Amino acid sequence: KARNGSYTNANDIPRTIDAATYGPKEVSLTDDREKLKLINVSLRAQEPMATSKCSQAGQQLWAKMPKANAELFALTYGSLVTELVRDHEDPIEVNKQLDKIGKSIGVRCVDEFLAKADVAGLGLASQCQSLRDTAEVVARMGFRMFLGVGAECGAFSQDQKSFSIYFHDNPLSTFVELPPAGDDQMGDDLRKLKYSNIYCGIIRGALEQVNLKVDVTLVQCTLKGDEVNEIRVELKEVLADGAGDDYKEE
Numbered sequence: 001k002a003r004n005g006s007y008t009n010a011n012d013i014p015r016t017i018d019a020a021t022y023g024p025k026e027v028s029l030t031d032d033r034e035k036l037k038l039i040n041v042s043l044r045a046q047e048p049m050a051t052s053k054c055s056q057a058g059q060q061l062w063a064k065m066p067k068a069n070a071e072l073f074a075l076t077y078g079s080l081v082t083e084l085v086r087d088h089e090d091p092i093e094v095n096k097q098l099d100k101i102g103k104s105i106g107v108r109c110v111d112e113f114l115a116k117a118d119v120a121g122l123g124l125a126s127q128c129q130s131l132r133d134t135a136e137v138v139a140r141m142g143f144r145m146f147l148g149v150g151a152e153c154g155a156f157s158q159d160q161k162s163f164s165i166y167f168h169d170n171p172l173s174t175f176v177e178l179p180p181a182g183d184d185q186m187g188d189d190l191r192k193l194k195y196s197n198i199y200c201g202i203i204r205g206a207l208e209q210v211n212l213k214v215d216v217t218l219v220q221c222t223l224k225g226d227e228v229n230e231i232r233v234e235l236k237e238v239l240a241d242g243a244g245d246d247y248k249e250e
Contacts, residue, residue, distance in 0.1 A: 071174065071175075073172075074174035075175070084097050085190075090189075094193060095194045098194070098201065099197050099204070102197070102200060102201020103205035106201060106205025106208075107205040107206065109142075109205075113146075113206070117141070131161065131163070132156060135156075138153070138165065138203065139152060139153040140153075142206070143165075149170070150167065150169070153166070161235040162232065162233060163233055164219075164231065165230070166229065166230050167228070172196050173221075191224065196229065199218065200216035200218055201216075203233060207233075211239040211240070212235060212239070213238075213239055214234060214236060215234045215236055216231060216233050217234075219231070
């Protein structure tokens, strides 16, 4: 072995790799191909088990859900937004109405989600031990189960009390274009419209039913030229056990 730590002769290279670096056991190497195989296995092992399990569970739940025509789904939602714009005219008020409608949907969705997950034997009660776990379940299981789209979670704050959900495919925005900025016919005002704001209400309503009071904001939207849709979720309070007031009234 040379003074700088490198090996000068191929025969001097040890036949084992440090277990602390590559795994709990010593692995015998016979050629470079086996080295590459070991590295690939090591990289796959670094993926969190929760992430992998949530993705698989999301696919499993989606396979059992009744399907609706995607175009009809998008057009129906578009009609709802159009009617709200006509009724309220102010895009800020439309955003609030979409959030309110979404919350009513969310308090019902969570019941179906938990019931189907329980039937599938996924054991969410033991799986969600932190907000990070909850974020994985919402993004990788919830979005897949109800919308059939893949979503990722990330950008966790240092105190682990906020995170973002990212997704590229948005079934609600099919066939939709917002007026460009500077358009004389309400173009500038409609740029304030958060077309998919119903997602925020759904997430807020669903998490409130499991005792998590959150603020949910749509911060990026592909309809406005962003590369990805981003929903920011911030935990405000862990509520006392019991059904939410809105759910009780309904």
